[in-house]
Amino acid sequence: MGFTDADINAIFLTLKLAGTVTCLLLVIGTPIAWWLARTHSWLKGPISAVVALPLVLPPTVLGFYLLIVMGPNGVVGQITQAMGLGTLPFTFSGLVVASVLYSMPFVVQPIQNAMEAIGERPLEVAATLRAGPWDTFFSVVIPLAKPGFVTAAILGFAHTVGEFGVVLMIGGNIPNETRVISVQIYDHVEALDYAQAHWLSGAMVIFSFVVLAGLYLFQHRRRIYLLPKGV
Amino acid sequence: MKKSVFCFLLMLILAKPCVAEEATIAVASNFTSAMQELATDFERQSGHRIHLAFGSSGKFFAQISNGAPFDAFFSADQAKPAALEQAGQTVSGSRLTYAVGALALWSINQQMDQNGDVLRRNQFNKLALANPRLAPYGAAAVQVLTNLGLDKTSRAKWVQGENISQTYQFVGSGNADLGFVALSQIYANGQLAQGSAWIVPKELYAPIRQDAVVLKKGEKNQAVIDLFAYLKTKRARSVIESFGYQNEGPAIE
Incomplete structure (x- = not known):
């Protein structure tokens, strides 16, 4: 048994998707987190809510609206x-866009929490040493x-790997593009091919x-708790 | 006084055979519209209550094998009810072909012709079909493409829905120009509800026979027994046919 070629393609595609999404989210999420911190x-409330929406919305809702x-x-x-x-829809780029929205809170919130934890003091010190805002951001905040x-x-990476509902709605199950x-696990289960489903599912459990x-x-080790214990 | 009590008791005795029962039934997504209409009609006639759950046959099969509390199962194929029968999960002798499905190539933005030339011209962005590994309508769609000699050339444009409902959604939302759907999804009261369709000739694919079975849990449920009897009536069959399905075997009055 083991993985089929289709399984291995799905694994590589998933890693490529998660990698792309994580890089994009670090670039997009950092200014948002900094602004929110x-x-x-008065916009802080509404913007925070929009960023956090994917935490509470069923992925099918997001997928359905994205499809339309x-x-x-x-x-x-x-x-x-x-x-x-x-x-x-039905393209790799489409999945990237959807996943960026879907995994946004998982990237923005830890960065925002870490930035808020810095406090005013280091920024004031940097300012008295004549550091400009960009310099402060890159030399102190980051x-x-x-x-x-x-x-x-x-x-962000792990959550994108675990994404299902959104992909199901807008993916179209195209090999090497959106599958x-x-x-792939869902297909194995639906096709009653439980042995194949166990291989991939087991790998996902271990990975997670x-x-x-x-x-x-x-x-x-760092004695920091940026996440609620339950996450 | 005594007389009225007697009358009341008599009424209770007479009313007893009509005691209404409830049943929960798992139904393959392609049969959704037809089943809703059948259930409403059946409830009105019999006084029973029918609760319907719609989804893919594969998922229902897995759920039923793991003890899902359904009284009956209307599959999109024959294989899954047969497998449940083999596993001893069904009431023996209850299996029945309730409908024979028809396949249609459907579009909301392109005009169809009457011999599928729209597929040969290849001027569409995507071709939606149900996953052939999972859905009988998807497997039928692949047979059609193979018989037309178009399976290889069109493959790059395939987008696969997990079931026939999702395939319908891909075409209905305009994301895919063309898609193979169940005729029942786009057909109501004997006519096309929306868009343009090519009703695929029967020679191009194996008949999509759809079987229903009574599950062990529904064995003594009068609502299920009556529903299966109702499905064989002319009245029920004309409803089923109005959604573009065919029937097999003789009907009863």
Whole structure:
């Protein structure tokens, strides 16, 4: 037994998706987290809520709306078509866009918590040493918030690997394009091929356990708890 | 006084055979619309209550094998009810072909012709079909493409739904120009509800026979027994046919 070629393709596709999404999210999520950590604007509440929405929404809701909005008659679909990119559902890029939205809170929140934990003092000190805002950000904020970034990257990656509902709604199950591990497992189960399903499912359980155990060990050593214990 | 008590008791005795029961039934997604109409009609006639759960046959099979509390199972194929029968999960002799499904190539933004040339012209973005590994309608779609000699050329444009409902959604939302769906999904009251469709000729795929079985839990449930009898009536069969299915075997009055 073991993995079939299709299983291995699904594993590589999933790793590629999770890797791409994690990199994008660190780039997009960092300014959002920084703004949320510093602002006193009334917009903080609504923006935080939008970022956190995927935590509470069923993935099917997100997938359903993305299918419509990114479709040929949707707002985003019409923009992507006008740009000559076609429509996003059933493509790898479409999954990347969906996963970025879906995993956003898992990246933004740990970074934001770490940035809030820095406090005013180091920033004031940096300012008295005539550091500009960019300099302060890269020389003070990012090094001090590093554990938050590590947690964010690990959680963003792991959460994208575990994504299912959204992919099912907009993926179309195309080999090497949108057929990720979770969809492949679903197919095995639906086709009553339980032996094949066990291989992939078992691998997912071990992967998830190792990632989370490593994360908690890392946090424990640093005596920081950026996440509620339950996550 | 005595007379009225007697009358009341008599009424109770007479009413007894009509005691209404409840049944929970698992139904393959392609039969959703037809089953809703059948259940409503059956409830009105019999006084029984029917609770319906819709989903893919594969998932129901797994759930029933693991003790899901359904009284009966309407599959999209014959293999799964037969397998449940083999495993001793069904009431023996209850298996019945309740419908023979028809396949249609459907689009909401392209005009269909009457011999599938739209597939040969290849001017569509995506072709949606149900996953052939899981869904009988998907397997039928692949047979059609193979018989037309288009399975290899069209493969790059396939998008697969996990079941026939999702395939319908891919086409209905305009994300896929074309898709193979169950005729029952786009057909109501004997006509096409929306878009344009090519009803695929029967020679191009093996008949999609759909079987239902009474499960062990529903063995003594009068609602299930009556429902299975009702399905064989002319009245029920005309409802089933109005959704684009065919029937097998003789009907009873």
